Amino acid sequence: xxxxxxxxxxxxxxxxxxxxxxxxxxxxxxxxxxxxxxxxxxxxxxxxxxxxxxxxxxxxxxxxxxxxxxxxxxxxxxxxxxxxxxxxxxxxxxxxxxxxxxxxxxxxxxxxxxxxxxxxxxxxxxxxxxxxxxxxxxxxxxxxxxxxxxxxxxxxxxxxxxxxxxxxxxxxxxxxxxxxxxxxxxxxxxxxxxxxxxxxxxxxxxxxxxxxxxxxxxxxxx
Numbered sequence: 001x002x003x004x005x006x007x008x009x010x011x012x013x014x015x016x017x018x019x020x021x022x023x024x025x026x027x028x029x030x031x032x033x034x035x036x037x038x039x040x041x042x043x044x045x046x047x048x049x050x051x052x053x054x055x056x057x058x059x060x061x062x063x064x065x066x067x068x069x070x071x072x073x074x075x076x077x078x079x080x081x082x083x084x085x086x087x088x089x090x091x092x093x094x095x096x097x098x099x100x101x102x103x104x105x106x107x108x109x110x111x112x113x114x115x116x117x118x119x120x121x122x123x124x125x126x127x128x129x130x131x132x133x134x135x136x137x138x139x140x141x142x143x144x145x146x147x148x149x150x151x152x153x154x155x156x157x158x159x160x161x162x163x164x165x166x167x168x169x170x171x172x173x174x175x176x177x178x179x180x181x182x183x184x185x186x187x188x189x190x191x192x193x194x195x196x197x198x199x200x201x202x203x204x205x206x207x208x209x210x211x212x213x214x215x216x217x218x219x220x221x222x
Contacts, residue, residue, distance in 0.1 A: 006038075006042065009024065009038065009042055010042055012024060013046065014051075018052070018059075019060075021043050021057060021061050021064065022060045022061070022067075023064065024039045024064065025060075025062075025063075025064025025068060026064045026068040028064075028065070029064075029067075029068020029069050030071050037124065037159060039061070040057065041159055041163030042163060043061070043160055043163060044057065044160035044161060044163020044164040044165075044166070045163045045164070045166065045167045046163075047160060047163070048164050049167070054160050054164060057156065057157075058153050058157035061153075061159075062153030062156045062157075063152075063153075065121070065127075065152035065156065066145060066148050066149045066152050069128060070131070070145075072131040072132055073131035073132075073134055073144060073148075074135065075135070076133075076135025077136070077138055077141070078135075079135075079136070080138070084136045114139070114143050114144070114146070115147075116130055116134075117130055117131075117139075117147040117151065118147045118148075118150060118151040120151070121148070121151030122151075122158075127148075127151075127152075
């Protein structure tokens with residue numbers, strides 16, 4: 001399984017070059033279980049053979065990451081905070097996102113702004129989810145693109161350099177393949193665990209066993 005997935009990632013990058021890196025990173029941000037932390041080190045190994053440049057990987061991967069995050073940011077910005085919370089009350093359990101947590105994250109985000117977007121890029125899952133409160137708080141699109149873009153390019157460069165360094169190790173592709181499968185299993189397992197927890201909470205709430213949570217008054221910025 002690890003070899004098949006690794007071979008597929010490498011084949012996409014071989015056939016489409018930097019466009020393949022871009023598209024894989026878009027996919028990784030739209031569908032979080034796709035392991036971006038495996039795609040870029042594999043490209044870094046390719047850079048060691050002269051197939052790519054580290055700067056080219058960083059730019060292609062960073063732009064792909066930004067575009068993928070905009071898929072979450074733009075709908076949140078159009079919906080606004082109130083409509084987003086209403087949407088999550090209905091569909092949030094299947095996304096393992098609770099409206100109350102979005103409310104807390106928007107309050108936290110309002111205090112930290114673009115720095116939250118910038119420094120969340122190395123953290124799997126968080127870098128995607130942070131785009132939701134950023135959109136709900138109506139962060140200016142240009143500011144969001146600058147913060148997410150700069151953070152994504154820098155983090156992609158670090159991952160590419162890691163792959164470049166690992167290229168001298170025996171069985172580097174195999175190691176990254178096992179890491180990819182392990183990361184996929186971990187993320188899917190975490191999603192299922194969170195989904196079961198959210199569905200149980202929803203069932204208890206509908207059954208009247210959980211006390212209603214008071215809504216906090218939205219701050220002016222959101």
